[in-house]
Amino acid sequence: MKMALKNMLRNKRRSLLTILSLFVASFVVVALYSYVQGFLKGTKEVLINLETGHITIARTEYLRKRVFLPVDELIEEPSPIIHNLLKFKEVKLVAPRIKFIALISKGNTTKPAYIMAIDPVKEKSTLDIRNRLIKGSENLESGFIIGRDLANSLKINPGDTLILFSRTTLGGLNGIKLPVSGIANFGMSKLNRSFVIMSLKHARKLLKTNEGVSEILLFLQSEKQIHQLKAKLNLPPGTDAKSYMELLGAFGIYFKLAGAFYGFIYILIIGLATFAIINTMTVAVFERLREIGTLKAIGMTDNEVFMLFGMEGTMLGALGGFFGSLLGLIFAYGLSIKGINFESILKNTAFPMPYVIRPEVNFKVFLFAFILTLIISALSSVFPALYARKLTPQEALRQV
């Protein structure tokens, strides 16, 4: 090991360049992994909290037409179902919601709005309204919360009274007047432009339903319990349960594939960097043919020569990998404090991605990148080391 270290230091510039390529590769892997995980986790969290929960229970016909948010497919008596769901220990929160499209009007301006009616007491944590508020209060008892861009287009402020009108569950047209309690930045362009949160009480008055809800969302203790719980649910006929992966369609598939896809990218990056080690070690073997011949002539065994070159490559990889991964982790940590704000790029798109991405700081990623670099460095040193091992002293000395 001492000798390998000495050899490394003999050609400092070449060793440094090799270490640097491994350093950059492992840095990129850790930083990219942290960013991608932060993006996937952030998007998934928003979609689960706002759209689907871990499991959504609704009428089968509603689920089939869910994209249109039909108001004539409500669960009219949700109480027995909710009561039954609360018995499961896996369930952290049962959140009944009504979602529908309404028109919202102030003076001569009318805009479409995506209304989500919730139980304000139960859903404090899921929607995190308090932290999203820009103006006004989070009071849903007497008013509603509206997305920032929608509020701007209607030129309204907290305290203003608006008219909301929609089709009722009976197919008629109805309207209610409600004051704006607060204006919120929901951190997603699609939501800021159309989102309105109100209490179930007001939505039921607007839709003319007594107890109806369009969806019952289940938030579980752990995501791993979804399939196990789904199998245990005993729902009334005409109702069905879907996991968030089933409801998100293409997004669900994207979440599934993203891990594998980016995993491949990480290996590719490290793989490319390992060419530097192969190159460095092969050149080292050919430069040191006389030395190999002499060492073998004075009694160094084939295995010792193999170990010498193998060790040198592994040490170069270990140094680059360790410091690159460490810096990647520190970099991700630094960015995660405030997050990376993509609002200027995303504000005019309908892509359901949060404005602020916070890279995920995960020590396991550091270990993964470091160990991956180490293994690949060791493996890529094998070929030149094997070549050195095979050489007889005569051959080595003859080639000088």
Next chain:
Amino acid sequence: MIKIIFLALLLQQVRPDFILKKLRENTKIESIKFEATMEIKKGKRRLLKEFYGYGKGNNFLIVFTNPEDRDVKYLKLEKDLYIYLPDIDDVVRISGDMLKQSLMGSDLSYEDLMEDDPFSYYHAKIIKDTVLEGHKVYILELVDTTGNAPYYRVKLFVDKEKYISWKEELFTRSGRKIKETETLTVSRFGERYYITDFIMRDLRMRDSSTRITFKKLQFDIEIPESFFSKETLYK
């Protein structure tokens, strides 16, 4: 050969502008009073709405009478549409892009009600004359030349004698057919032929149709101007 030349000459004699003029004569009204039903079908669901109304020039007033929508009123004043909501005794104005929204969940949009002269956006040409379910018709293709038409291309199947359209197909710029109407009944009122029963289908919605049937119709009668004011809505 002679027959083909003769037919071609005959087709050329009837200019598309003439057909549109005749269509306008049937649809253009000084004033109108009507009672009608609107039947909306969505899969197995069926909703029946009843309403009456008045029209004068480019303005109209519609009052719903079915229990679910009782006293909901629609007032069109030139380019603006106002909706009176009886539960809150207040009026909202619909304009611009909002007019593309569905009218009470039906296959019609507010925009479909709003056009004073729906043919004014288009350049027309006759593409064929044929027989549609026993009616001799010209097939007229209208293409938007203004960029403001609600539908880029319209295909009309216009009756050769009565100058009403038995069928309309409405297309987007990309060529996708998004709506179609089918005329079920045409009635004669003096010199005028008027469609009194038709179905519209929004093809973007699965298994959906809206049928409008006029039960009573009176043309060119005296209607006070005061009917067409926002104040009327609150009464």
